[in-house]
Amino acid sequence: MKSAVLASLLATATPAFATANLISFDIPTTTSSRTAFLDTSAHVQPSATSDAGAVAAWNVTVNAALFASLPQTVVLNFPDRPSVTLNKDVGKHREPAGFLWTGRGGGCSGIFTSVRNILRGTISCQNAAYGLEPPRHAQATQLIRYDSALVAVDANDTERVASPNAHAANLSKKSAMAAAESVDTSIDILVLYTEGVRAALDPGGGNANSLAYMQHAVDVTQQAMTNSTTAGQPVIAEVALAKAQKVQYPGSGSFSTDLTYLTDDPEPTGLRNYWSADIVMLVAESGGVGQCGRAFEPAFGLPPPGPSFAPFAVAVAKRACSFANFSFQHEFAHVIGANHNPESETNPTPLRPWAYDHWISTPKGVKNRTIMTYPSVCPYGCPEVLHYANAQVYAGDFRTGTPNLRENARAIAEFSSAAAQYRPHLGRIFADRFE
Ligand SMILES: [Zn+2]
Structure with a gap:
């Protein structure tokens, strides 16, 4: 019975992925058919273009056919730590030729994205974060282990100085014209990237x-x-990719200059208008030395969440930190109103007195931190987990927040609805998201 079910899944799933370029199509019929990696035997050096903080790497053969079948469970058979079983959170096919599978279990969460048959993964566990990097040049798919303590943090610990401008006025006017036919609950994100980023990710050409x-x-x-959502509660924020596009802007090497570009230059503001994006994220190849990103934040020298802040709902993250240190997710949460851990925060006017992140670092016990925490505060180290602080949620045996003191997830839940309405929801055809 079990094999019959599997066979029928494969019968529907295989044709769409038959042109996959990194896949072994061996379909084991034993229990190993639920394992993510069919081969992890080759322990290698991380590639030169791997993300910052890559401390170990393995050439792997990914069981992409398993993910494409959108199974209820996936076993992550790590080469360097015990296996865990992830239970599906999301499993869906996407056009053209792609899918998303995410799941949680054993103190880990895993996200596997396939776009046009290119599979990229991120695995967050209590011991470390891992990345599944698709091949570049002739190298194999690599499973990378990151040491996020080695990765520099962001630079948004100074007060923002920004002034409204002509584009901002136009954008606000456009928002006001939006018809409110239904409540817009999704934060639509325009992700822009530079030629330097494209060249690093696609050294052989293309995008x-x-x-x-x-x-x-x-x-x-x-x-x-x-x-980061309390069990039984609505998810704290829904996000969606409005559009991914390379820009002519080459990047400035200065994150604050990049932020001004995002708010003032006709290129990003025009794209933002066209795609009706609530928040704009720029992925850049360089920025401040030793820094990973920068963001505007409501009520930090700027208006509170709402239409007046909408023109400033932008951030920049450095490519090399985006998954190794979850800098993309860090900067994004600043835009909604999340702050660092209290010891590392300089915002004198947090939106809520508990809008902070959380960490623990004991000599023999739990050592972990949430996404907004600076690793420098942890005396015994604190691997990062893919969580914003929530006292009701555990990552393994790490309680990720402190009640009424460190609860960024609560702040995100409260203010994400304002962010979702920075622009009207367009609901454009899915296949349009990529240039
Ligand atoms: Zn920060």
Whole structure:
């Protein structure tokens, strides 16, 4: 019976993925048919273009046919730690030729994004974060283990100085014209990237890996929201990719200059208008030395969440930190109103007195931190988990928040509805998301 079910799933799933370029199509009929990696034997050096903080790597053969069948469970058979079984949160096919599968279990969460048959994954566990990087040049698919303590943090610990401008006025006017035929609950994200990013992700030309990367960044952000939601409650925020597009702007090497570009330049503001994006994220190849990103934040030298803040709902994240340190998810949450851990925060006017992140670092006990925490505060180290602080949620045996003190997830839940209405929801045809 079991094999019959599997066979019928494969019969429908296989044709759409028959052109996959990194896949073994061996379909084991034993219990190993639920394992994510069919081969992890080759322990290698991380590739030169891997994300910052990559400390170990394995050439792997991914059981992509398993993911494409959208199973209820997937066994992550790590080469360096005990296996865990993930139970499906989301499993859906996407056009053209792609899917999303996410799941949680054993103190881990996993996100697997396939766009046009290129598969990228992120796995967040208590011990470390892992990335599944698709091939670049002739290298194999690699499973990367990150040491997020090695990765620099962001630079948004100074007060923003920004002034309204002509574009901002136009954008607000456009928002006001939106018909309110239904409540807009999804935060639609325009993800822009530079030629430098494209060249790093697609050294052989084209933009296939780049597009998978940008979709994956949004998928990982959604899973961070799901992970951070109290059981039985509505998810704290819903996000969606409005559009992924390369811009002519080459990047400035300065995150604050990049933010001004995002709010003032006709290129990003025009794209934002066209795609009706609530928040704009720029993935850049370089920025401040030792920094991973920067964001505007409501009520931090700027208006509170709402139409007056909408023109400033932008952030920049460095490619090399985007998954290794979850910098994309870190900067994105700043835009909604999340702050760092209290010890590392300089915002004198947090939206709520408990809008902070959480960490624990004991000599022999739990050592972990949530996405907004600076690792420098942890005396015994604190691997990052894909969570915003929520006292009601555990990642393994790490309680990810403190009641009424460190509850960024509550702040995100409260203010994500304002962010979702920075622009009207367009509901454009799905296949349009990629250039
Ligand atoms: Zn920050």
